[in-house]
Amino acid sequence: MISKNYRLGMLIGFLAFIGTAVALVLIAFEDSVVFFFTPTELQSKQVNPERRIRVGGLVEDGSTKRGPADAEIRFKITDGNTTVTIRYIGILPDLFREGQGVVAQGYLQNAVFQADEVLAKHDENYMPRNLASAMNK
Amino acid sequence: MHHISNMNRFFCIANAILPIFCVVSAGMFPVGLYYALIESPADYQQGDTVRIMYVHVPAAWGAMICYLTMAMASAVFLIYNQPLANLAARAAAPIGAGFTLIVLVTGSFWGQPVWGTGWVWDARLTSVLILFFLYLGYIALANAFEDPDRGGRAGAVLALVGAINLPIIKFSVDWWNTLHQSSSLWRIRGPSIVPEMLLPLLLMGCAYFSLFVVMMILRLRGLYAGRLLRQMRIAAASR
Numbered sequence: 190m191i192s193k194n195y196r197l198g199m200l201i202g203f204l205a206f207i208g209t210a211v212a213l214v215l216i217a218f219e220d221s222v223v224f225f226f227t228p229t230e231l232q233s234k235q236v237n238p239e240r241r242i243r244v245g246g247l248v249e250d251g252s253t254k255r256g257p258a259d260a261e262i263r264f265k266i267t268d269g270n271t272t273v274t275i276r277y278i279g280i281l282p283d284l285f286r287e288g289q290g291v292v293a294q295g296y297l298q299n300a301v302f303q304a305d306e307v308l309a310k311h312d313e314n315y316m317p318r319n320l321a322s323a324m325n326k
Numbered sequence: 327m328h329h330i331s332n333m334n335r336f337f338c339i340a341n342a343i344l345p346i347f348c349v350v351s352a353g354m355f356p357v358g359l360y361y362a363l364i365e366s367p368a369d370y371q372q373g374d375t376v377r378i379m380y381v382h383v384p385a386a387w388g389a390m391i392c393y394l395t396m397a398m399a400s401a402v403f404l405i406y407n408q409p410l411a412n413l414a415a416r417a418a419a420p421i422g423a424g425f426t427l428i429v430l431v432t433g434s435f436w437g438q439p440v441w442g443t444g445w446v447w448d449a450r451l452t453s454v455l456i457l458f459f460l461y462l463g464y465i466a467l468a469n470a471f472e473d474p475d476r477g478g479r480a481g482a483v484l485a486l487v488g489a490i491n492l493p494i495i496k497f498s499v500d501w502w503n504t505l506h507q508s509s510s511l512w513r514i515r516g517p518s519i520v521p522e523m524l525l526p527l528l529l530m531g532c533a534y535f536s537l538f539v540v541m542m543i544l545r546l547r548g549l550y551a552g553r554l555l556r557q558m559r560i561a562a563a564s565r
Contacts, residue, residue, distance in 0.1 A: 193405055200401060200405060211490050211494075219502070222502050224503050224505050227503070281442075284441075284442075292505055308446070308505060310507070311440050313509065313519075316370055316523070320370070321371075322370075
């Protein structure tokens with residue numbers, strides 16, 4: 190008869206082993222686990238230009254420019270240190286606006302990020318409209 | 327034989343608290359939904375879409391609490407061989423799967439207008455999908471054996487290995503860049519959600535939690551009755 194303490198010890202040891210293995214895998218594959226790179230990471234990382242990646246940050250104030258093609262838009266996103274210009278043709282999500290977080294998917298070409306999908310990233314702040322406008326005054 | 331007296335003592339308590347949780351759940355859902363859908367203000371960015379949160383977030387809490395229950399019961403069953411723990415883990419699994427399905431579906435409904443997509447493979451969404459598959463895997467594995475104890479033990483190992491997913495779900499939004507926002511409630515600097523929106527969220531949390539307790543007790547009763555029936559059938563067949 191295997192004692193209860195032995196089973197408890199085995200179980201804790203087993204879970205610690207599996208937990209360490211999972212943690213090592215997640216750390217090793219961090220580049221695949223992250224949903225997007227920040228502009229700073231994009232710059233320092235030497236990403237293969239063929240590879241489709243996502244880059245995320247805040248849309249810089251006053252950086253949005255329309256045209257020349259239909260539905261073409263260029264804007265800059267920033268993480269506070271580095272900015273990257275994004276070019277996108279298509280319909281933007283409703284929450285897209287300057288100062289708002291976005292994630293763009295595409296590839297880097299001649300220092301301009303050619304996006305084929307732009308998603309809005311919602312932050313963790315929840316408040317009614319009147320409070321938000323009062324805070325901006 | 328002491329197992330049976332244990333069971334009887336447990337069901338004495340469970341049957342006593344069941345009506346309380348029934349009343350709380352039946353009362354909290356209408357009140358919570360009234361505050362969530364009518365009384366609380368629209369969000370400054372999302373508008374009325376924010377109301378999905380009041381169904382989505384408490385379901386996510388429920389899914390996590392349910393898995394925690396299942397994992398702890400599995401540990402108790404593996405270590406102490408307590409039959410009640412096996413039943414508790416089995417009782418929790420479909421409830422958790424249901425909660426997780428609600429989380430995934432309502433999250434997708436929210437993501438479509440707000441993010442611009444109903445699904446992305448970011449760390450939070452993927453780890454919650456894995457949680458759903460862990461529940462389904464547990465149900466399949468625990469019922470794959472003729473002997474419920476053997477099935478329970480196999481399922482318990484899966485449930486415990488899968489418990490590593492719980493901290494990954496919780497901290498995924500802090501450890502990695504994700505599209506999913508980080509927690510508005512469990513923050514060092516206090517909640518980043520205004521009180522009039524926090525109130526319906528907490529009311530719905532109470533409603534979901536009491537519903538979880540009610541469903542747990544009802545399922546435990548059913549599973550225990552099934553277990554007794556099985557024992558009687560085996561006894562009758564071997565006579």
